[in-house]
Amino acid sequence: MTTAALIATLVKIAVFFGITISLAAVSTLFERKISAWIQQRYGPNRVGPWGVLQPLADGLKFIFKEEVAPAGANRLLFRLAPAMAAAPAFMTVAVVPFTFPLILDGTRIPMAIADIDIGVLFFMAMGSLAVYGIMLGGWASNNKYSLLGGLRSSAQMISYELAMMVSVITVLTLAGSMNLTRIFEAQIPLWNIAVFPVGTIAFGIFLIAAFAETNRHPFDLAECETELVGGFHTEYSSMKFALFFLGEYSAMVMMSGLITTFFLGGPSLFGLVNGIEDPWIKVLAGLGVFLAKVCFFLFLFIWVRWTIPRFRWDQLMHLGWKLLLPLSLANLLLAGTLVATGVL
Amino acid sequence: MALPVFLILAAGAVFFAANVVLRRNPAECAVHLVGSFFCLAGIYLMIGFPFLAALQLLVYAGAIMVLFLFVIMLLDLRREEPRENPRISTIAPLAMGLLFGLLAVVLPDMPVAVATGRGAVAGAGGAEGGKELANYLFGRHLLTFEATSLLLLAGIFGVVVLAKRRTSRKADLERLLENIEAESRTERKEPPLVGAGSEGVAS
Amino acid sequence: MLADYVPILILLLVVIGFVVFNLAVSEILGRRRATRGKASTYECGIDPETNARGRFSVKFFLVAVLFILFDIESVFLIPLGVNLKAFAAAGAGTFLLVEMILFMVVLGLGLAYIWRKGGLEWD
Numbered sequence: 146m147t148t149a150a151l152i153a154t155l156v157k158i159a160v161f162f163g164i165t166i167s168l169a170a171v172s173t174l175f176e177r178k179i180s181a182w183i184q185q186r187y188g189p190n191r192v193g194p195w196g197v198l199q200p201l202a203d204g205l206k207f208i209f210k211e212e213v214a215p216a217g218a219n220r221l222l223f224r225l226a227p228a229m230a231a232a233p234a235f236m237t238v239a240v241v242p243f244t245f246p247l248i249l250d251g252t253r254i255p256m257a258i259a260d261i262d263i264g265v266l267f268f269m270a271m272g273s274l275a276v277y278g279i280m281l282g283g284w285a286s287n288n289k290y291s292l293l294g295g296l297r298s299s300a301q302m303i304s305y306e307l308a309m310m311v312s313v314i315t316v317l318t319l320a321g322s323m324n325l326t327r328i329f330e331a332q333i334p335l336w337n338i339a340v341f342p343v344g345t346i347a348f349g350i351f352l353i354a355a356f357a358e359t360n361r362h363p364f365d366l367a368e369c370e371t372e373l374v375g376g377f378h379t380e381y382s383s384m385k386f387a388l389f390f391l392g393e394y395s396a397m398v399m400m401s402g403l404i405t406t407f408f409l410g411g412p413s414l415f416g417l418v419n420g421i422e423d424p425w426i427k428v429l430a431g432l433g434v435f436l437a438k439v440c441f442f443l444f445l446f447i448w449v450r451w452t453i454p455r456f457r458w459d460q461l462m463h464l465g466w467k468l469l470l471p472l473s474l475a476n477l478l479l480a481g482t483l484v485a486t487g488v489l
Numbered sequence: 490m491a492l493p494v495f496l497i498l499a500a501g502a503v504f505f506a507a508n509v510v511l512r513r514n515p516a517e518c519a520v521h522l523v524g525s526f527f528c529l530a531g532i533y534l535m536i537g538f539p540f541l542a543a544l545q546l547l548v549y550a551g552a553i554m555v556l557f558l559f560v561i562m563l564l565d566l567r568r569e570e571p572r573e574n575p576r577i578s579t580i581a582p583l584a585m586g587l588l589f590g591l592l593a594v595v596l597p598d599m600p601v602a603v604a605t606g607r608g609a610v611a612g613a614g615g616a617e618g619g620k621e622l623a624n625y626l627f628g629r630h631l632l633t634f635e636a637t638s639l640l641l642l643a644g645i646f647g648v649v650v651l652a653k654r655r656t657s658r659k660a661d662l663e664r665l666l667e668n669i670e671a672e673s674r675t676e677r678k679e680p681p682l683v684g685a686g687s688e689g690v691a692s
Numbered sequence: 693m694l695a696d697y698v699p700i701l702i703l704l705l706v707v708i709g710f711v712v713f714n715l716a717v718s719e720i721l722g723r724r725r726a727t728r729g730k731a732s733t734y735e736c737g738i739d740p741e742t743n744a745r746g747r748f749s750v751k752f753f754l755v756a757v758l759f760i761l762f763d764i765e766s767v768f769l770i771p772l773g774v775n776l777k778a779f780a781a782a783g784a785g786t787f788l789l790v791e792m793i794l795f796m797v798v799l800g801l802g803l804a805y806i807w808r809k810g811g812l813e814w815d
Contacts (some may be wrong), residue, residue, distance in 0.1 A: 152701065154699045158706055208718045216731040219518060228711040235707040237786045239700050259699040266543035267700075273551025273763075277523065278777035280558050282517055288733045296562060300752050303555060303759040310766045314773045321777035323770075379734055384718030424726035451712065462755075470762070471803065474796060477769070481792050484776045491694075494701075534697055544767060547813035552763045556756040626768075627791055633728045634791065637768065638798040644761050645802035649811050652754040 157258045165238050168439070169202040169394035176447050181239040183451045205389040210410045215380050217287035226285055227385040230278020231392030233271040237399045240264035242326045244412045244431035248424050254324050256428065264325040265317060268403060269310055272358065275396065276302045279392040282389070283377035294376025297366050301461060302358055308469035309354035314471070316407045319344065319489060329411030333419055340489065343480040348408040350473045355400040357465070359393060362450035366458055401442035409438055495535055502528035515561045519554060526550045538623065754811060765799050
C-alpha cells in the first residue's frame, strides 16, 4: 500500500465514519423533534437554539452517569455485549459507496472505504453478527425481561435476515456483481426500484426487513415497553446503554445507505450528477444526493415509528416466514428467469 | 507486513480455541469460539480466499454459533459442573493426539483435491464476480450442488420431526404443571439471590 | 488484491478504539456508589424470584435451525445469482436457470412441508 493510498484511506475513514456517527447522533434529536411534532409537543428545546445541542448534552451525561450491573450478571459478557452490538453497524460503513468514484488524472479512487469485490457478502456477514450484542446483552444481565427481550429479538432478526438476504441476491442477479460501487453504477440508467416488478418487490421486502433488523417499530418487540420494560438493555446504564443506542441509530443510517445503494441508484440523480465534468464537484454533488436520500429514509424510519402500532409476536413471525420469505424466493426466481432469458 | 499479521491471527485463533475448552461458562465458550472464527476468517483472507472468509463469518459465526447460543440460552446451562471422570480425561487426549497424527500423515497426500478446488475458490473474490467458482460449482459439480439441496431438505425434515412432536393439549398441560411443581420444590432449597431483600423495593 | 482489504483492518482498529474508549471513559469518570438495591435485578420493584435463566419454548430452537438451513441455501444462491448475467451472455443462461429452479423447488418443498406440519405456527 502506497503512502498516498494510506492517506486516502484515512481521510475516507475520517469523513465517512464521521458522517455516520454524526447522522446517528442527529437522528436521536430528530427522533424526539419529529415525535413531538407528530404529537403536537415541543420536544427538546432547552439546550441551544431549537435544542440542537441536545445530542451533545446527552453524550456528556452518559459519560458521567453511574454504571450499574446487577449482582447476578456475567461480568465479561455484560461488558462485551454493547461493543458487539455497536461494532457491526460501524463496520458496515467500510463497503458503502458514499458518492461517485473520484477520477483524478486518470486514477480512479472509489468513494467507499474498502471497494472490495465481495462488498455485499461483507455487509451480509456484518448484518448476521449484529445479533450477538443483543443475545449476549439479554443473557448476561440475568434479568427475565432482558432474556426474553434478547431471545425474541434474536429470533426476529434471524427470521428477517433470510428475506433480506434473498432480496439482496435479487439485486445481485440484476447487477451481476457483488461490488457496491458497480451495483449503483449499473443503476444510473434505471434505478432498481423502477425495474418492475422484481426490483420493486425486492425493495419492499428489503425495506420491511430493514425495520425488523434494526429492531425499529413496528417490529420492536424486543423492547415493547408495556411487557418487557427495556428488553435486552433493561439493566444497562451509562455509556454501555449509549452504545446500544448509538448502534441502533448507526444501523438505521447504514440500512438507509444500503437501500439507497441497492435500489435508488446511490448518488445518481437521473443522470444529472453523472454528467458533471469537474471531478470534485461531481463527488461533492453525489455525496449531497446520497445523503439526501439517506435522510429521507431516516425520516421514514422515525415517521413509521410514531404512526404504526406494534405487531404481535405471532403476527411478526408469520409475516417473516410465511409472507416475506416465500415472496422473496419467488421474486428471485422471476428475476433469474428474466435475466437468464435476456429480458433484463 | 504479512507475517506479523498472520502470527497475530494464528495466536488469536489458538488463544480463543483454548479458551473454548478452558472456560467454565458455556456462553463465554461460545463467544470465544466466535473470536476463533474471526481469526480463521482473517487467515483465509490472507491466503487469498476472501469469499471463503466472508462465508466463514456469515455461516459459522452468523448462523451456526447463533444456534449454539440459542441452545445455551434455552437450556439454562449456567455453569458446567466439574466432573471427575479419570477414564475420559486420559482417553480423550490420547484419541485427539492419534487423530491429529493421522491428519498430519494423510493431509500432504491430498494435494489433488486442494489444487482443483483452490483456483475456483480463490477466483470467487475476483473482479469477475466468482466466474470460476460458478463454473466449478454449477458446471463441473452440478450433481453435488443439486444433492446439497436434498441434504438441506433432509435437515428440514429432521428438525421438524424432532421439534414438532405431536402432543395433545392435555399432555402439554400436565407436563407444565409437573414442571412448575418440580421447580417450586427445588427453589426452596436454593439460597436467596444477592440483594433480593426487601430493601430493593424501598428505593 | 490483498491491499483492498487493508482499509477494513484499519477501520476495525478505529471502531475497536472508539468502542473501548467510550466504555473506558465512562468507567473512569462515572461515579460509583453501589448499594444492595442497585445491585438487585430490575423487576418493576418486585423482589426477584428464582433465577432469570429458565427454560424456553423449543420453537426458538426450531427457528434457529431453519434459519441455518435457509441461510446455507441463500449462500449457494449468491454465486448463482451473481453469475447469471454473464452465463446468459455466454449462452448458458437457461442451463444455469434450470439448476437454480431445481435447487429452489426442492427447498420450496421443504418450506411447504414445515408449513403443513405447523412448524411456522406460534400458538
